[in-house]
Amino acid sequence: MLRRSVPIVVVAALLVVASNEVPFAQTLGGQTIPSWVGSLLMGNDPMLGADPSSPTVTDSLGFKFELFFSMDDASDPLNATNEVISVDTTGGVIGTAVRKLNPGVKMDTLTDQLQLKYYFPARSCAGGSPRFQLAIDTDGDGISNGNAMGYVGHGGFGTGCVTGIWDFVDMTDSVLFRWDLTQFGLGYYNWQTAVAAMNAAFPNHRVLRGGLFDDSAGFAPAAAGQAYYDLVTIGHRTLENWQDTVH
Numbered sequence: 001m002l003r004r005s006v007p008i009v010v011v012a013a014l015l016v017v018a019s020n021e022v023p024f025a026q027t028l029g030g031q032t033i034p035s036w037v038g039s040l041l042m043g044n045d046p047m048l049g050a051d052p053s054s055p056t057v058t059d060s061l062g063f064k065f066e067l068f069f070s071m072d073d074a075s076d077p078l079n080a081t082n083e084v085i086s087v088d089t090t091g092g093v094i095g096t097a098v099r100k101l102n103p104g105v106k107m108d109t110l111t112d113q114l115q116l117k118y119y120f121p122a123r124s125c126a127g128g129s130p131r132f133q134l135a136i137d138t139d140g141d142g143i144s145n146g147n148a149m150g151y152v153g154h155g156g157f158g159t160g161c162v163t164g165i166w167d168f169v170d171m172t173d174s175v176l177f178r179w180d181l182t183q184f185g186l187g188y189y190n191w192q193t194a195v196a197a198m199n200a201a202f203p204n205h206r207v208l209r210g211g212l213f214d215d216s217a218g219f220a221p222a223a224a225g226q227a228y229y230d231l232v233t234i235g236h237r238t239l240e241n242w243q244d245t246v247h
Contacts, residue, residue, distance in 0.1 A: 071095030127220025
């Protein structure tokens with residue numbers, strides 16, 4: 001079993017503390033920056049130390065999606081024959097799906113390869129969840145120096161999510177303020193300008209892992225509730241059924 005156990009109440013409490021570090025929203029080019037930006041707890045994902053040679057982690061299609069915390073396999077509530085993943089974030093519960101990438105991957109090679117479908121029966125994308133995180137090594141030592149964070153939605157900073165239907169988002173589209181590179185001393189971008197900024201600042205960077213994170217309900221009540229995810233694409237693998245996941 002690869003699932004790591006962390007007391008959810010402790011994590012939720014830390015999330016609340018972290019969220020209070022940036023209490024006021026700011027304005028950037030007419031766009032209001034939510035107060036939670038820069039205060040998310042999940043810095044480096046929990047996949048450090050995973051054995052890439054393990055048959056449970058990889059198969060002929062490459063590295064699988066590893067489900068951590070409360071993310072789990074589930075059936076599509078609108079089509080029981082469709083295999084998806086799901087998490088119920090009620091009470092501050094969190095869930096992640098993380099995929100290790102092959103050596104040598106740069107941000108620009110992930111263009112058109114960061115996508116997902118999501119279904120929220122009643123909740124929203126508040127507080128920065130769900131989001132994609134790319135753990136990036138900027139100095140060539142094989143260790144992440146921070147995360148590029150991409151907020152799911154049809155507007156900047158995770159706005160424009162819908163409820164009650166399956167919705168598709170291409171994370172490498174041109175939506176402004178989708179990508180947050182502040183952990184690298186950079187700013188907020190759409191995908192194209194984020195790639196250009198990272199290439200300029202860190203021309204030898206490498207993306208080590210990519211993940212889908214849903215962990216904001218502890219301080220953003222509108223993010224609490226059931227969420228279903230399907231066709232999550234990170235690199236050259238898409239989560240199509242339970243064979244693409246490992247627990």
